[in-house]
Amino acid sequence: MDVRKTLEAMGMTLPPPSPCNGRFVKVKYFGDHLLYVSGSGSETPFRDTYGKLGKDVSLQEGRAAAADTILNILTAIEEELGDLDRITSFVKLLVFVSSDPDFYDQPLVADGATELLVQIFGKEIGCPARSAIGVAVLPGNISVETECIVAFE
Amino acid sequence: MDVRKTLEAMGMTLPPPSPCNGRFVKVKYFGDHLLYVSGSGSETPFRDTYGKLGKDVSLQEGRAAAADTILNILTAIEEELGDLDRITSFVKLLVFVSSDPDFYDQPLVADGATELLVQIFGKEIGCPARSAIGVAVLPGNISVETECIVAFE
């Protein structure tokens, strides 16, 4: 697999690495060939999405914001591993969706993240276990935040 | 241990496998003999529970809904491993409780999930580390969603 070529063919650009907004690291190794990737927001140099689903942000905008969290996650992993081709599995995504208490479509929002992963990495590597949750509010009023566990070699 | 016999003796029936409501897999392997089980809702063919604790749903109904998430989790694990007797540990449960902002008894709700695990699997295998959280809203307006890590052999 050549993830960088796939991204190019899709016309996608990864955002540049950004500093941590707080006292933590973006990725940390654990167990045998596993990485925990910190909660990653939807802000990129290309697009910002702020506010709550069901109130300020449409489903379509929310899906795009969820995809943007994946771009930030890929940047963080590439910065650590040097090469996205080393990824062998997206194990688990926890997708937090900033939600009005009457918005019920968190899975459709989270699909924006996991559909992109499957497009880039294929089903076996890219399709993770997942939880999609409606939270009261996210840091900086972003619309979506995603954390994940990745296996690599 | 014979989990299927225990379930029969308890008069319990596992719901049939249901398709994923979104782009993800229900369980994914990671590390050495570990499974991540996706966030599982409380809807079964036997009972549905919708709405928020502290507003639409009683504590007793919430506890039952938490137990129902375990039934869905067991179905997903059995579908993957073929036999629930292969489970050696419920490592961690993260129980999301759809909550009115003034409802404080998330642990009592989550006990409905972990008490059932201990009844079925005994304390050593069935009693997990756990977090119980009050979230703004859950997919489809269900009352409880649970994700978990399971060890197997």
Next chain:
Amino acid sequence: MDVRKTLEAMGMTLPPPSPCNGRFVKVKYFGDHLLYVSGSGSETPFRDTYGKLGKDVSLQEGRAAAADTILNILTAIEEELGDLDRITSFVKLLVFVSSDPDFYDQPLVADGATELLVQIFGKEIGCPARSAIGVAVLPGNISVETECIVAFE
């Protein structure tokens, strides 16, 4: 490293072990030399913090509450491992901040937890991957709850 000496030099006291408030265990082993630590609240014999950030609780109080969750986590780990010097890595913190829907500074609250970890354990061991989330409400109306994954030897 001598964590107990470091804590003494910092003038810090760990709270005594407290019973589980619910049907779960405070820590559970998984994988190879990993511990999952259950969601730990901010109540200690020294201080309680109740209510939501952005409404009942100031940022400074929230940061202190986040630090208090770490004290409870350290007590739970020491009770299990016997010696905090056995910790080799704080892998991942998931920090739930009880938040008014208009409070956006969850990372600043969570810094109260991870800054304390880095003070005690140094950057390599103490600085984890992290997610900071604004939730609708937490058990018993506490302000912060933290769960974590720890590696040990």
